[in-house]
Amino acid sequence: MKSMMFKGVTLFFMLILPMLVNAQDKYSTKAAAVTVEGTSTMHDWEMKAANGDCTIGITTNDAGQITDVVSMNFTISSKALKSGKDGMDKNAYKALKADKNANITASLKSATVSTKDNVTYTVNAKVNLTVAGKTLEVPMVVYLKPNKAGAINVTTEKKIGMKDFGMDPPSFMLGAVKTGNEVTIKFNFNANKMNEVN
Numbered sequence: 001m002k003s004m005m006f007k008g009v010t011l012f013f014m015l016i017l018p019m020l021v022n023a024q025d026k027y028s029t030k031a032a033a034v035t036v037e038g039t040s041t042m043h044d045w046e047m048k049a050a051n052g053d054c055t056i057g058i059t060t061n062d063a064g065q066i067t068d069v070v071s072m073n074f075t076i077s078s079k080a081l082k083s084g085k086d087g088m089d090k091n092a093y094k095a096l097k098a099d100k101n102a103n104i105t106a107s108l109k110s111a112t113v114s115t116k117d118n119v120t121y122t123v124n125a126k127v128n129l130t131v132a133g134k135t136l137e138v139p140m141v142v143y144l145k146p147n148k149a150g151a152i153n154v155t156t157e158k159k160i161g162m163k164d165f166g167m168d169p170p171s172f173m174l175g176a177v178k179t180g181n182e183v184t185i186k187f188n189f190n191a192n193k194m195n196e197v198n
Helices: 002-021 086-095
Strands: 023-038 045-060 066-077 103-115 121-131 134-146 152-161 182-193
Touching: 023 066, 045 086, 045 152, 045 182, 066 121, 066 134, 121 152
Parallel strands: none
Antiparallel strands: 023 045, 023 182, 045 066, 066 103, 103 121, 121 134, 134 152, 152 182
8 A cells, every 4th residue: 555655656756846847938929020032033032021920839957948848839811921013022922822811820749949159049849830821840940049138039041942832832923933932930038927028
C-alpha cells in the first residue's frame, strides 16, 4: 500500500514539476509588419503591410530563458498589402484570390528552440501557411529576441512559389511584364505580453 502511494506521489511530482519550473506566457501584436518581395522581367517589386495580427505562446524557465514555442497564430488581410501602385495591387489581389480568400494566415504545427547566447533564440518551426485559400505545411526559421521593455522581437523570412499555392504570377502591360514565380515573405515586429498589446 505504501509502495503504491509512493509511486502515486512520485508520478504527481513528475507531472507537476515541469509546470512549476516552466512558465507559459502569451505575446501579441496587431501591428505586425509584413513585406512581400518579388521579381519581374522589368524590375524587382515589393508590397508592405503593418497591421498583421499575431499571438504567440512561449514557455520560459525560472531564469527567464525561452525553452519552447507552444503556439502561434498569424492573420493579415491580403488587401492590406500595398505596393504604392494601384495597377500592381489590383493584379496582386487577383493572384491572391483576395475577393474569395480575404486573409493570409499561418499557424504553428511544431517548433524546436535553441540559443547560443540566451539573447537571440532560433526557432525551427513547421507552419501551416494559407495563401490564396490553399494551405501548405512549410518549414520556417524564426528568430526571437526579448528586449528590456518586456517585448519580444520576431523576425523571419520565407521563400515560396506562387504556383505551389495555386496562384498565377501576375503580369502587367498586357502581359509584356511578367512576375517571377518565387516571392519572399518577411516578418519583423515586436510582440508584447497579453494585456500589454501594441
